[in-house]
Amino acid sequence: MSVTANTTLRFDEEQAMIMDVARNFCREKSPISAVRAQLDSPLGYDEALWREIVQLGWTGIALPEHVGGAGLGVSHAVAIAEAMGRAMLGTPFLSSTLAGQLVARATPGLRVDAFLADVAAGVPATVALQENPDWGSDACDCLFDDRGVLHGSKCFVPDALAAGWFVVVTRHRGAPALALVRAEQLPEGAIRPHTLVDETRRAATVDFTGVQLEPEAIIAGDQVTVALCDHYLLGALLVAADACGSAGACLDTTVEYLKTRKQFGKLIGSYQALKHPCVDILTGLDAARSFVYHAASLVGDGSLDRDAEIACRMAKAQATDALCQAGDRAVQFHGGMGFTYECDAQLYIRRAQWSQQQFGDALHHRKRLAVLLLDQ
Amino acid sequence: MSVTANTTLRFDEEQAMIMDVARNFCREKSPISAVRAQLDSPLGYDEALWREIVQLGWTGIALPEHVGGAGLGVSHAVAIAEAMGRAMLGTPFLSSTLAGQLVARATPGLRVDAFLADVAAGVPATVALQENPDWGSDACDCLFDDRGVLHGSKCFVPDALAAGWFVVVTRHRGAPALALVRAEQLPEGAIRPHTLVDETRRAATVDFTGVQLEPEAIIAGDQVTVALCDHYLLGALLVAADACGSAGACLDTTVEYLKTRKQFGKLIGSYQALKHPCVDILTGLDAARSFVYHAASLVGDGSLDRDAEIACRMAKAQATDALCQAGDRAVQFHGGMGFTYECDAQLYIRRAQWSQQQFGDALHHRKRLAVLLLDQ
Amino acid sequence: MSATDQELKEFRGQVSAWLSDNKPADPGFLLPQSFMEVGTEQQLDFLREWQYQVWNAGYLGLAWPREYGGGGVEPVYQNIVDQEMRRHGVPICFNVIGLGWAGPLINDIGTEEEKARYLKGILTGEDIWCQGFSEPDHGSDLGSAQTRAVRDGDDYVINGTKIWTTLGNYAKYMILLARTNPDAGRKYDGLSFFLSPMHVPGIEARPIRKLTGEYGFTETFFTDARIPADCLMGEEGQGWKIAMQTLQYERGAEAGAAGGLAFERIVIDDMIAQLRDMTRDGEPLLSEPVVRDQLVRLIMEEKAIALGDKRAAIAPLNTDYPFSLQLSNKLRFSEYARRMRQTAVDLQGAAGSLYVGDEQARQGGFWQRAYFNSFSATIGGGTSQVQANIIAEHVLGLPK
């Protein structure tokens, strides 16, 4: 069996429509001036805009119909993520979608419909997963005691200040479990915001110590383990889609500058030293987008299979490497202008650093791909 | 202690003189037409020219004076290797020098003066070392029995057809040992020449089975182990020096073409897509030469220390990578012409493949450098 | 009336069975990896025999008219054959200029007489065709061709030099681009297109030795070579238009090509397979993490190319940079191929220094030769550097 055998690309009218709508909506609602206006805000997004997004049904697009979702699956969220990335639109869409997927996939029955209904209805939710910067670590010291009281902190919790719900990754009888925590349950000062390199994003350290879990808020069982594995992959995929969008916007910004700026009497875009690296970025981005759409074709509502895992990992490795290259070159090719905060190149190089470090960097994914592809 | 701490560069008048003489001699005696004239010859070199080289004292330059050498050490051979590489001059200089060094370093006393005197006097010698293509393998099945009869073959033996002496790496009481074998001792048909990618080089598989060793031809003891370790490093260094020379010649050839060839009405050397990669090659080569001269400053007649090992490995990794890049781009940048056998670019891309695979490739050396530099 | 799925499935089964039964045994010498690499008579005889067999079995030119040796059926049948040939890893159908350039052109715009005269010999492999477009001084710039064709009575007299003529020393015919009017306003308007015989006085095809040490191309010299005036295809001055028309046949049997494999596809699986039994530091090479990382990067590159080919056909997935995938295809593929082959040599350890002809060379030196041959694609048909300009200017809209 060839290591490159599966080249599935499924794409239907509905997806084309959502892609088109999302692209236009984000372009209109999130010009760069609007992005910059949010850089210093605590939540990092415009709540009115978020309500519009909820109205469009995007928060429930991948969730089942009985909780108010559209039941269209993650593949449709991918198109939205790419559009948001292209517009550099910071919202809790990624974190909410991933939280919804994790819980929906981890739940054998319908025990947590309240949570899912909230997410579908636009209450921001987030997954509190990491306890250290190592994506390959399985450390989990955020545990609950016999009385159902949580002890411990999580860091890098995305959109924590905005979140109405936290899905806390914990352990129960030695196996992975999830605890659903409402924002109201957190003690005063539990959320300490991070200062992120990407100022369009928000994350925080959250201390869950003292939170009393309701018994039905604890989700345990084999399916949690599977859902958690899928969470890492879906997270990688959505960040990859977002990164593809950002890389495209970054390339456009650079190309636009190269078409208008003159040096030594020539448009600088006519110099091969600048135009050929732009072609490299374009082809890197083309590869990333192909992986993203391929992965979107393979991820369904069930647990992800080997080919889907390969696709998600390739998408993440390629997309964030492409964005890092695009961001780095955007700064360089804007010359002195690129060295200023005023130039949009800084938004992209910062987004690139953030994207690379979500759900494992390219090296992390290639290491796992090697096992999947070479050890047969 | 900084990982880049030792930046010793020693260079004296004598070395400058030898460098100058070697460079001029090789340029005069080995124009590319002379190189091409040897591509099909069995020995791969001009025996009359070899006699001139012997007259110049190069074969003994690094050997002790009492065997007829100049006692100047390996550092002087480095300058000659670079000059030969620049002229693409194929001679048994590398193999003889390395064989001489291995034996000189492995010998506690003066037992093998006959061998060394021969080498100094210009009898080609070679080390029969490898039994498989893996430079990290310590397999050694070429052994001698109780009666001193050798059994087994070696492959990749350089200049085997030219050699008057073979230094066979074998084992004695479980430890590395050397056996000195004269060409006359080999049975008929023992040497089966390889077809090498680099047609300026010669190597063969040599079957030593049946060779009766004279007792004094066996060199054993702890010093052999040390000398063998040093042999790998000195081999790496001399090949690196040779590769630096070839890379320089290759770059010159490419640059010359770019200065004269026109396409679309312009000298193609004015295109950044061609000139900037030439700059990359130049800076890569500059780094390689710096490592080579640094290593040459650190290798004495005694066993090589940690800093010398680091220097030799860096030289090899850098020089052959630079040459591979130079060779590859030489073909590409010569366009259609580069795709012909008639174009000299082929000589360099072939030399590059050969050089990379001698004494371990860049990856091999970086792996060992990591241990030396990072594991403290 | 289109073939049903069932009919096609059965046909595929037949083809597959025939290929299983008829796939030639290893001839004991390295076969060319493409039609541009036929360097010996031995290779030529072998490939000619194979192409004849394929045609004789009814598996070549399936969409060409029956009266000229074709199959007279829909192109989809030929596609199935080609897919199965690829899957079975059989040798190439070497007469590529005939099958994929001259033949389709004659089918499309040739006279009845031309069809009757040329088409069958192309399919059987009896009549080898070559191409005379490139010239030594003009590299990628075909429109500047200087080879002259001067009408003299019933002949054209040809003078000039063509280069990179694949199979030039074996060919019976050449598709020739020559200048009939040096004074035309636009340089393109002075060109004409000929179906020229090769075996006439004044034409000499001198083999070019490639950097691999092998042959496969010639430089073709025309010295007052007289060819009949009816070799002119179309009208004088239509040469550029006709030459451009030949490019469309690259799109396969639907577009008119006869089919058959033009080159041996070397995929990453082939490379990984050859690495599987190698060692590094005494351990399996494929367990070395740095090598694994390198291989994963290459696998991703190859997979991205395959996915890109599919994605190129789905318009809504190409709204950002329309035609990016199409225009960059050659650059991406040829550069990937070069690096992949180079890596395959690099990783062989000391065996990487051996070459074709050495008994200990891995796969007979296949990868060494493949690496060197890969430059034909990064140089020929517009160098990678020129390709990058085209993409920058036509996809990204950067200034010239």
Add this chain to the structure above:
Amino acid sequence: MSATDQELKEFRGQVSAWLSDNKPADPGFLLPQSFMEVGTEQQLDFLREWQYQVWNAGYLGLAWPREYGGGGVEPVYQNIVDQEMRRHGVPICFNVIGLGWAGPLINDIGTEEEKARYLKGILTGEDIWCQGFSEPDHGSDLGSAQTRAVRDGDDYVINGTKIWTTLGNYAKYMILLARTNPDAGRKYDGLSFFLSPMHVPGIEARPIRKLTGEYGFTETFFTDARIPADCLMGEEGQGWKIAMQTLQYERGAEAGAAGGLAFERIVIDDMIAQLRDMTRDGEPLLSEPVVRDQLVRLIMEEKAIALGDKRAAIAPLNTDYPFSLQLSNKLRFSEYARRMRQTAVDLQGAAGSLYVGDEQARQGGFWQRAYFNSFSATIGGGTSQVQANIIAEHVLGLPK
């Protein structure tokens, strides 16, 4: 009379002892990594105080004349101080344009009056200097500077804009390149050089926020700003020559610079040290083979730069491409620095997404900031792309 080795050794001991005793404690905020990164008053006050201390101890301007605040001894003493400061990792001497550009120039070609007026304030750090060479529209092309200086009675009237003015908002003086004669035959001949005050009406230095989010440069606007005519250095029309002369002081104390560290040298050891306690897949990051390979490549690059600096001074080892090492130094160093810093961020795992100001950021976000700041060197003073042209043309002799 030269200093003896013994004297120098003793001096080195004194310096080292003084530095050990006086190295400032961590101020609790990130210090600038170079003089181009002074973004806050807090940082400025700290650095000013430090420079004053260094001067006061007799360790700055050692080779400058005693009567103007210098030490009046051989340059080798200053070199020793600088080496020891580097070794002890003390903060920079921030008044770099004064110490390394304006000061040496005044020492060399200034009048007695200028020396008396300017030199001591440069050393003590009381008088901050800045540079007005670059302009917004001319990037790397200094010779095209358009800022006008028109003589009007006892003044020159300045109009125009300078950019990338380091410390512009704090500086008392500027070395200013302005055009006095727009009609000169060669554009270079129309330029003049001024020692201009900054605190006069019509000069506004507007801080530029860098991509790091911090400050350090200004854009400086001249609107009918009047400066005394005796600010002109040399004659009108000598501006370009004098500006070029300032470049020689980069060669250090021997060439006339006052000394002191201009930037914090970030070396690969710093990076490796910060990686040592990180993990990847639960194992030490430094045990990951792919990371090890990456680090070895970077170590080699840094070591090659250090060796290259030494080799550049040994003529027989530079016969192949004379001046290659000199001319490529900036390109090699700045590009290496950028990649090294980027790698240092990349390898941090999720912590790489944190930034200056986050309590969990590694070393307070040092590497993130260092990566972003590294572009000042790959862009400023001629972009890397322009540098590559220079090397291609001047070292390899390739056509323009």
